[in-house]
Amino acid sequence: MSLADTHMQTEYALERVIRRLEEAWCPPPVPEVDAYGYRPLPLPVLLAGIDALREQSIDPGAQFVDLGCGLGRTLLCMWAFGYSKLRGVEIMPQFAAIASGLVPVADIQIGDADTADVSDAQVIYSYRPFKDTGLAEVYTKNLIDRTKRGQLLWVPQVQPAGLCEHVGGYVYRRT
């Protein structure tokens, strides 16, 4: 087995532990709402994104925004990796309340990811606020239109078309 395979196994094992903790702490089912729902980003994908940010020398003091932060799992992981300027935007008040309790250092706002102000963010992360592929594409295009050159977009659901260069692990730099 290669070292990469071993890492992958460790990550998936960790993923299972985290899921069990989440279930114990926040009993399922977490409600799925028409066009969107809560599903945390798989840990291996998250770690690949964090690697990509490191390769881009993103300072842990940079403003990180999670659009559709759900229960705050990604914000919690970012905090664990040393990122301290964290903001989450979530449309479901009950999810936002849980995220606030889980990551007290983060500024959690109840709001719409489609119109949230991202002008101060160095990294804008958004994972699957819309499960419908068509809605997700419109959302991503709208997001790109609201960002400025140099900002990093970490969008594990759809591949942004145009105005972005891929830097690794679903992370794109706005050109």
Ligand SMILES: C[S@@+](CC[C@H](N)C(=O)[O-])C[C@H]1O[C@@H](n2cnc3c(N)ncnc32)[C@H](O)[C@@H]1O
């Ligand atoms: C797939 S979960 C992502 C959770 C978290 N970001 C993560 O990566 O672990 C998508 C979240 O987006 C939220 N959401 C859906 N539409 C939204 C909108 N228009 N504005 C803000 N949040 C939204 C959902 O309530 C859900 O919590």
